[in-house]
Amino acid sequence: MPENIPLKEIDVTEKPESPGSSASLSRRKLLEFSAKVSTVSLLGAATLLSGCDDSSAQVSWAENFQKAYRLMSADEVAAAIKRLEARYSEHFSKAVSVDSSKAEPGVLFGAALNLQKCIGCRRCVKACTLENNQSRTEGEETEWIRVLKMEQEPTQQEDAEHYYQSESVPQQNAHYMPISCMQCENPPCVKVCPVQATYREDDGIVVVDYNWCIGCRMCIQACPYWARRFNWREPGLSSEQLNPNTHYLGNRPRMKGVVEKCTFCIQRVRKGRNPACVEACPVGARKFGNLLDENSEIRKVLASKRVFRLKEELNTEPKFFYFAD
Amino acid sequence: MSTQARPTQLRFTHPAFLTAFFRYAFRGSKQYYLWLGFLVSFIPPLLWGAHRQFTLGMAVTGLSDQVSWGIYIANFVFLVGVAAAAVTIIFPAYVYQHKALKKVAVLGEILAITAVCMCILFILFHMGRPDRLWHMLPALGVFNFPSAMLTWDTLVLIIYFLLNLCAAYYYLYTKYRGGELNKRFYLPLVFVSIFWAITIHTVTAFLLNTLPARPMWHHSIMPIRFIATAFVAGPALMIIVFLVIRNKTRLWIENDAIDLLSTIVVACLGLSLFLMLSEIVTELYHATEHSEGLRYLMFGHQGFNELVPWFWFSLLAMLVGWFALMFPRIRKNYSVLPVICLAVFMAIWIEKGLGLIIPASIPSPIGEYSHYSPSLVEVVNCLGSWALGIFMLTILTKGATGVITGAVQWENSVPKGEHSHA
Amino acid sequence: MLEFPVRTLVLLLLSSAMAVSAERDNCFESREGFGPVNTVKTENGESNIRCSEETGAVLWWQDAFEGTGPMHPMLHGARLQKTPPEESSASEQAVIKAIIPTLKLYPVCGTACHNGSYPPLSDNSPRKLVMHMDVVPDASNLQHGKGALWCLDCHHNTQRNSLLDNFGKEIHMDAAPLLCAKCHGNTFTDWSNGIHGKALGEWQSHGKKRWFGCSECHNPHDVVNGESENGFKAISPEQITTKDR
Numbered sequence: 001m002p003e004n005i006p007l008k009e010i011d012v013t014e015k016p017e018s019p020g021s022s023a024s025l026s027r028r029k030l031l032e033f034s035a036k037v038s039t040v041s042l043l044g045a046a047t048l049l050s051g052c053d054d055s056s057a058q059v060s061w062a063e064n065f066q067k068a069y070r071l072m073s074a075d076e077v078a079a080a081i082k083r084l085e086a087r088y089s090e091h092f093s094k095a096v097s098v099d100s101s102k103a104e105p106g107v108l109f110g111a112a113l114n115l116q117k118c119i120g121c122r123r124c125v126k127a128c129t130l131e132n133n134q135s136r137t138e139g140e141e142t143e144w145i146r147v148l149k150m151e152q153e154p155t156q157q158e159d160a161e162h163y164y165q166s167e168s169v170p171q172q173n174a175h176y177m178p179i180s181c182m183q184c185e186n187p188p189c190v191k192v193c194p195v196q197a198t199y200r201e202d203d204g205i206v207v208v209d210y211n212w213c214i215g216c217r218m219c220i221q222a223c224p225y226w227a228r229r230f231n232w233r234e235p236g237l238s239s240e241q242l243n244p245n246t247h248y249l250g251n252r253p254r255m256k257g258v259v260e261k262c263t264f265c266i267q268r269v270r271k272g273r274n275p276a277c278v279e280a281c282p283v284g285a286r287k288f289g290n291l292l293d294e295n296s297e298i299r300k301v302l303a304s305k306r307v308f309r310l311k312e313e314l315n316t317e318p319k320f321f322y323f324a325d
Numbered sequence: 326m327s328t329q330a331r332p333t334q335l336r337f338t339h340p341a342f343l344t345a346f347f348r349y350a351f352r353g354s355k356q357y358y359l360w361l362g363f364l365v366s367f368i369p370p371l372l373w374g375a376h377r378q379f380t381l382g383m384a385v386t387g388l389s390d391q392v393s394w395g396i397y398i399a400n401f402v403f404l405v406g407v408a409a410a411a412v413t414i415i416f417p418a419y420v421y422q423h424k425a426l427k428k429v430a431v432l433g434e435i436l437a438i439t440a441v442c443m444c445i446l447f448i449l450f451h452m453g454r455p456d457r458l459w460h461m462l463p464a465l466g467v468f469n470f471p472s473a474m475l476t477w478d479t480l481v482l483i484i485y486f487l488l489n490l491c492a493a494y495y496y497l498y499t500k501y502r503g504g505e506l507n508k509r510f511y512l513p514l515v516f517v518s519i520f521w522a523i524t525i526h527t528v529t530a531f532l533l534n535t536l537p538a539r540p541m542w543h544h545s546i547m548p549i550r551f552i553a554t555a556f557v558a559g560p561a562l563m564i565i566v567f568l569v570i571r572n573k574t575r576l577w578i579e580n581d582a583i584d585l586l587s588t589i590v591v592a593c594l595g596l597s598l599f600l601m602l603s604e605i606v607t608e609l610y611h612a613t614e615h616s617e618g619l620r621y622l623m624f625g626h627q628g629f630n631e632l633v634p635w636f637w638f639s640l641l642a643m644l645v646g647w648f649a650l651m652f653p654r655i656r657k658n659y660s661v662l663p664v665i666c667l668a669v670f671m672a673i674w675i676e677k678g679l680g681l682i683i684p685a686s687i688p689s690p691i692g693e694y695s696h697y698s699p700s701l702v703e704v705v706n707c708l709g710s711w712a713l714g715i716f717m718l719t720i721l722t723k724g725a726t727g728v729i730t731g732a733v734q735w736e737n738s739v740p741k742g743e744h745s746h747a
Numbered sequence: 748m749l750e751f752p753v754r755t756l757v758l759l760l761l762s763s764a765m766a767v768s769a770e771r772d773n774c775f776e777s778r779e780g781f782g783p784v785n786t787v788k789t790e791n792g793e794s795n796i797r798c799s800e801e802t803g804a805v806l807w808w809q810d811a812f813e814g815t816g817p818m819h820p821m822l823h824g825a826r827l828q829k830t831p832p833e834e835s836s837a838s839e840q841a842v843i844k845a846i847i848p849t850l851k852l853y854p855v856c857g858t859a860c861h862n863g864s865y866p867p868l869s870d871n872s873p874r875k876l877v878m879h880m881d882v883v884p885d886a887s888n889l890q891h892g893k894g895a896l897w898c899l900d901c902h903h904n905t906q907r908n909s910l911l912d913n914f915g916k917e918i919h920m921d922a923a924p925l926l927c928a929k930c931h932g933n934t935f936t937d938w939s940n941g942i943h944g945k946a947l948g949e950w951q952s953h954g955k956k957r958w959f960g961c962s963e964c965h966n967p968h969d970v971v972n973g974e975s976e977n978g979f980k981a982i983s984p985e986q987i988t989t990k991d992r
Contacts, residue, residue: 192536195466195468214460217451220393221393221536223690226391228390257383257454
């Protein structure tokens with residue numbers, strides 16, 4: 001039997017205010033109903049799949065009927081995390097932790113990148129993949145960062161090289177521009193999501209609830225920075241490749257058919273650590289910190305360097321700043 | 326009318342109506358069965374394609390992170406237009422009391438119902454997780470209304486579907502029962518659905534053109550261009566349907582009806598071409614970065630030119646069709662007219678299907694050019710969905726002709742009933 | 748003159764020891780050729796670092812502070828612009844990998860060869876130094892300072908294990924950025940503010956951070972190497988899969 005999803009023990013007072021909260025009562029009833037239905041079908045499925053290990057089958061069944069992460073009560077979050085940890089640990093045969101730490105008050109994350117320093121080595125791209133458990137199948141690797149190589153002559157973005165394969169970098173007369181999620185304060189992707197599966201956390205990180213995403217890819221169309229990726233197939237990730245320190249809204253293993261994106265390494269930054277790309281950069285071009293702390297490195301960049309943001313005119317209010325010394 | 330039958334009218338006759346309707350709809354000549362069989366033959370490949378896509382994931386399509394919306398959405402957008410275009414029959418019928426069209430106005434509603442069903446089918450194919458569609462249900466899930474344009478589109482499409490379903494069912498059922506239409510119920514339904522037809526296509530345009538990330542779409546001209554092209558494709562399809570009905574069933578559709586539709590086609594085609602020209606001139610005069618998509622569509626870019634022949638074929642077909650249809654002699658030549666209509670229909674399918682959806686993603690928002698062509702799975706799924714839609718249209722239209730001609734009638738199934746209809 | 752073969756022997760021994768360790772450590776952190784690092788298994792069974800198979804660059808650290816120690820107090824104080832430096836050491840945790848362990852010849856430099864009196868400082872004009880051609884092929888043409896510098900502008904002329912400040916005083920080898928600050932003042936200010944150079948660790952302004960000294964990224968003896976002349980030697984990039992769809 002699956003663990004009883006604590007649908008009945010919802011503490012109404014603890015419920016975060018949400019657009020759907022007025023309908024929460026009826027939703028709860030319906031959910032209870034669907035959970036019952038799922039239990040019944042689950043039993044059927046379990047007998048059918050008796051050859052397979054049924055604990056993971058049960059877990060994924062329960063996952064199918066859980067609600068949106070940010071509408072979950074503390075108990076429901078705990079149950080969902082427990083389910084996931086069990087499933088991941090079994091699947092990857094090593095201990096996997098799923099963090100659910102929340103945004104801290106007084107923190108608004110921002111990042112900056114020194115275009116003058118960037119040498120286009122793509123270590124950030126690879127470090128991001130190692131840290132965030134992106135799919136790595138044969139010949140195809142999901143990357144959240146794309147580094148553009150541009151000639152120093154007057155040029156348009158369309159003339160940039162995306163797949164440069166130089167022997168060494170930096171190449172003469174070239175400059176490099178990594179692009180990833182800008183963690184917009186006014187994120188177009190969030191606005192267009194029909195089910196609010198992607199949303200802005202209080203510390204300014206735009207996240208995706210992988211279990212809630214319906215895969216319509218509207219957010220991909222809405223993003224002016226091409227920062228979002230889709231799981232076109234069941235992600236390929238081996239046990240050795242897996243980074244077992246995960247966050248529910250960050251680098252936990254994803255499933256087929258959902259969108260994913262940079263989260264400023266939420267699993268790291270919520271615990272005080274710099275994002276992986278910032279650490280991997282050999283030239284220290286990437287800086288990160290709390291925009292609300294005037295002693296932070298990011299604020300010092302904003303105060304002392306010439307800064308611009310990409311496609312500012314689109315009213316996205318990016319929290320990713322490009323700068324030059 | 327049929328006072329003798331009145332006591333029986335109290336009985337619940339919907340099952341009888343549906344049985345009679347579909348019994349008539351599925352009965353026909355050998356040719357008819359061949360046609361249905363032809364359509365059904367697309368279903369096994371569809372099932373294969375659907376199975377592959379739902380088990381292996383969207384990787385079996387030609388889509389990528391660069392081009393993440395493809396032929397499914399292209400068909401969706403086009404079919405929303407076809408659904409909206411039902412108004413080109415209903416509006417003249419009920420606002421201008423066009424007699425010939427009023428007689429067959431229900432066929433317009435059937436077209437709308439079918440097109441919306443096809444839209445839903447294409448959306449299901451487009452979605453990465455169709456199993457999670459329930460996340461949109463207002464009580465169970467989260468419906469991001471009014472923020473997300475997609476929720477607006479869902480709402481207006483479902484309401485449009487229900488309006489037309491109610492109107493068409495009520496009309497056919499009442500005809501079947503031989504009663505009078507309750508105008509207080511029926512006319513408001515019709516007028517709301519006329520208004521609603523415009524909203525569905527407007528909102529679908531808003532879905533795309535409210536995205537500054539995609540400069541190719543970011544035009545305020547898109548909604549009106551959508552409606553103009555929809556009012557070409559929809560009536561063009563209806564002309565073909567009407568001519569088939571006229572030739573193959575006992576329902577005679579007046580020349581008057583067909584001529585009005587072809588006039589609408591030629592007028593709206595002219596308007597569409599004008600709007601297209603406006604956009605091209607605006608974009609290409611200075612050819613800023615924002616016109617990259619359009620330039621890719623029209624001329625290609627360093628080997629990325631899959632769409633170029635499609636665009637020029639579409640433009641040529643529209644121009645030739647428009648020019649030809651301006652001559653009443655051609656317009657009234659019912660052996661040439663369907664050919665032109667088919668060409669124009671396909672031209673619009675390209676223009677606001679592939680030709681609209683793909684160049685928005687090529688180049689990508691950060692300037693990457695990539696290739697997209699639909700995979701085999703996408704092609705069989707699209708063909709299958711079209712076949713299903715045309716099958717549905719055929720059946721419903723056949724049934725409706727039965728009701729309109731009186732072949733399907735309540736009295737017919739009651740031995741003692743009086744037969745009194747015009 | 749009897750000393751000469753002994754010195755050579757010591758050097759040979761030491762360089763062979765270096766070769767062995769270089770074989771074992773194929774990962775590097777910032778610039779290639781500096782500070783080879785080992786992969787260590789941590790208690791949860793994961794490796795502490797993950798290196799690129801293509802280039803050997805360290806891409807990912809599990810523990811950012813492995814092998815680090817507190818920053819040299821002189822440097823720490825100068826960075827925070829506080830005197831005396833002791834006062835500020837507790838205000839934030841700045842750790843760094845000491846340079847000295849990476850300098851394999853350091854223990855013998857100041858004793859075996861340069862013990863303070865030998866060799867006699869007869870000539871301060873830039874010239875080729877046969878004993879140091881492995882570090883600087885031609886000291887009269889140092890690839891740093893555009894012809895205005897040579898060894899003894901930075902290295903203390905008698906205390907060879909130390910560096911030289913503007914007043915002839917010693918700078919401890921582990922406080923090397925203070926030497927660089929002599930010319931690169933703005934860069935040192937940016938570095939002190941944490942907005943120049945590589946950093947690992949926590950993002951909070953008061954958090955624990957691993958700092959990188961100048962020479963961990965820039966080779967002071969060959970800083971203009973590289974086509975871009977941006978102070979960072981060209982390295983091979985990581986490759987990504989070309990998607991032709």
